[in-house]
Amino acid sequence: xxxxxxxxxxxxxxxxxxxxxxxYLSPRKVVMVTTRLKDKDNVLPIxxxxxxxxxxxxxxxxxxxxxHSAKTIRLTGEFVVNFVGAELEDKILLCxxxxxxxxxxxxxxxxxxxxxxxxxAAILTEAxxxxxxxxxxxxxxxxxxxxxx
Numbered sequence: 493x494x495x496x497x498x499x500x501x502x503x504x505x506x507x508x509x510x511x512x513x514x515x516y517l518s519p520r521k522v523v524m525v526t527t528r529l530k531d532k533d534n535v536l537p538i539x540x541x542x543x544x545x546x547x548x549x550x551x552x553x554x555x556x557x558x559x560h561s562a563k564t565i566r567l568t569g570e571f572v573v574n575f576v577g578a579e580l581e582d583k584i585l586l587c588x589x590x591x592x593x594x595x596x597x598x599x600x601x602x603x604x605x606x607x608x609x610x611x612x613a614a615i616l617t618e619a620x621x622x623x624x625x626x627x628x629x630x631x632x633x634x635x636x637x638x639x640x641x
Contacts, residue, residue: 521539522539523538523575524603526614528612529564529567538555565639570612570625572611574622583603587600587601598614603616610624628640
């Protein structure tokens, strides 16, 4: 197959399954996003995130539009991005396989939490660093929502 045909195939003829395989070919850093709705904390591992500006300091996270964490961020306008290491792999996988709507993921995973200073969402005590974010922009594309804080 020549390059032009390959390029055309890559841009336009992907099935959803093929797209997901390509989207996940390169490893990305997983972060744990924490939220709080009323008095209930939640934590969600994601790998679609990035800094978007140094001045002002802005960070973006991308979540499935209708998941519990996305709904919570829409309602509260806040979240925390917690940077964690690979040693938490079992807890990351455990939190990613269940919904905080139905269970307390902190109890389930035995993750530690402490109060943040700028937002109501908790900070993971296991985090090597964290960003307390107040939402300044929300964009929806396809089945995902990008929150910039």
